[in-house]
Amino acid sequence: MSYYEIQGGRPLGGTLAVHGAKNSVLPILAACLLVPGQCILHNCPDLSDVSATLDILRLLGCRADREGDAVIIDASAVNRSDIPEHLMREMRSSVIFLGALLARLGAAELSYPGGCELGPRPIDLHLAALRALGAEILEEQGALACRCCRGGLRGRELCLSIPSVGATENAMLAACGCPGVTTIIGGAREPEIIDLQSFLQAAGAQIEGAGTSTITVQGGVPLHPVEYRVMGDRIAAATYLCAAAAAGGEVELTGVAPDTLTAVLACLEEAGCTLHTGPDRVVLTGAAPMRGISPVRTAPYPGFPTDAQAILMAALAGGEGATLFVENIFDARYRHVDELRRMGADIQVAGRAAMVSGVGRLHGAVVRSTDLRGGAALVVAALGAEGTTRVSELRHIRRGYQALDKNLRTLGADIREIP
Numbered sequence: 454m455s456y457y458e459i460q461g462g463r464p465l466g467g468t469l470a471v472h473g474a475k476n477s478v479l480p481i482l483a484a485c486l487l488v489p490g491q492c493i494l495h496n497c498p499d500l501s502d503v504s505a506t507l508d509i510l511r512l513l514g515c516r517a518d519r520e521g522d523a524v525i526i527d528a529s530a531v532n533r534s535d536i537p538e539h540l541m542r543e544m545r546s547s548v549i550f551l552g553a554l555l556a557r558l559g560a561a562e563l564s565y566p567g568g569c570e571l572g573p574r575p576i577d578l579h580l581a582a583l584r585a586l587g588a589e590i591l592e593e594q595g596a597l598a599c600r601c602c603r604g605g606l607r608g609r610e611l612c613l614s615i616p617s618v619g620a621t622e623n624a625m626l627a628a629c630g631c632p633g634v635t636t637i638i639g640g641a642r643e644p645e646i647i648d649l650q651s652f653l654q655a656a657g658a659q660i661e662g663a664g665t666s667t668i669t670v671q672g673g674v675p676l677h678p679v680e681y682r683v684m685g686d687r688i689a690a691a692t693y694l695c696a697a698a699a700a701g702g703e704v705e706l707t708g709v710a711p712d713t714l715t716a717v718l719a720c721l722e723e724a725g726c727t728l729h730t731g732p733d734r735v736v737l738t739g740a741a742p743m744r745g746i747s748p749v750r751t752a753p754y755p756g757f758p759t760d761a762q763a764i765l766m767a768a769l770a771g772g773e774g775a776t777l778f779v780e781n782i783f784d785a786r787y788r789h790v791d792e793l794r795r796m797g798a799d800i801q802v803a804g805r806a807a808m809v810s811g812v813g814r815l816h817g818a819v820v821r822s823t824d825l826r827g828g829a830a831l832v833v834a835a836l837g838a839e840g841t842t843r844v845s846e847l848r849h850i851r852r853g854y855q856a857l858d859k860n861l862r863t864l865g866a867d868i869r870e871i872p
């Protein structure tokens with residue numbers, strides 16, 4: 454079983470181009486199903502979640518090829534509407550194919566998606582939105598069979614009771630295939646939703662409002678082939694920034710919009726780091742040691758992202774002073790805490806709250822990734838720790854980070870993968 458071996462305590466320095474956003478490219482790849490022709494996506498990160506999505510597209514009858522950082526999808530000949538369970542289980546975001554397949558073929562048969570490591574992750578909002586648009590959905594023994602009701606899909610007003618990212622994206626895709634106007638009220642406002650909208654607009658869709666909580670789609674408009682560049686990954690950027698904050702040094706990130714990182718940058722600044730931003734870049738100069746900061750409460754965008762909670766916690770655990778974290782999005786998102794404790798962290802968890810008391814410096818240990826961002830958090834902790842850390846279960850990390858070890862070496866870190 455391969456693992457990263459990390460020798461901590463070396464300050465980071467240099468410039469790194471952040472790869473394309475995982476949470477953007479997955480729905481955009483699904484959206485390619487709506488285009489009966491060839492789409493080219495640039496800045497498409499090489500991640501296991503992306504490979505799994507390409508496998509699904511191929512199975513459905515698309516051509517899907519990678520050329521460097523571009524992926525070429527030709528969905529002219531989509532001929533299947535069913536996705537087998539083993540592909541659905543690979544990742545939670547496969548549920549996005551429900552809306553895309555309904556829009557393209559008027560039917561979808563798939564199983565409940567995988568990716569339950571953060572606690573229960575229901576899809577009731579996704580299903581309610583699609584039913585409201587006219588889909589009939591049968592749920593039987595973990596399988597979902599969806600088809601249009603007799604009148605076909607029809608645009609209408611949809612209200613989401615929680616601003617779910619995935620449900621908003623599913624509703625947007627399905628609505629593109631529905632004649633009439635769909636208004637999504639209470640939608641998520643994440644930058645990745647804006648990126649999905651920009652792709653759809655570039656392909657000719659009549660959709661607007663992403664970035665606000667009301668999104669309007671004039672559906673039934675035929676889409677055309679498009680070449681599109683995926684936005685930079687704000688969570689990968691947050692990871693490299695927290696790594697530099699934990700290890701010290703000065704790091705410049707390019708290819709990421711600082712205004713997608715406002716909540717994270719505010720925390721790092723409060724912890725004593727110095728930040729400079731430009732249109733597509735962020736420069737962080739680390740403060741050693743980091744200081745404890747005001748409570749970090751995860752919230753839908755533009756609040757502090759749940760995906761950066763473990764990563765910031767790992768950096769602050771090796772700083773000085775106390776910080777309270779409150780996880781408001783997922784029920785079981787503190788699984789990294791036990792692993793951080795092996796490295797000497799002092800973290801008390803009570804329900805949704807976790808009190809981190811900085812210990813000055815963590816120490817190396819043998820630890821295990823518990824999930825994607827939890828695994829990245831252990832790497833961040835290890836870079837600032839004294840001594841050697843081994844981080845195993847790298848498959849979690851590969852879901853969301855392209856060449857994490859190589860990128861960190863570019864910045865001067867002592868990290869290598871032991872096969």
Ligand code: UD1
Nearest residue numbers: 476546574575576577578579615617618619620760782783
């Ligand atoms: C997306 C991101 C994930 C991020 C999360 C929150 C992708 C591929 N994944 O996940 O990285 O952590 O947003 O920013 O973009 N909920 C329901 N019913 C539903 C759907 C969601 O109750 O039908 C709840 C969830 O349990 C959770 C909350 O809504 O408590 C937010 O989840 P959601 O925004 O849907 O997350 P994902 O789209 O799964």
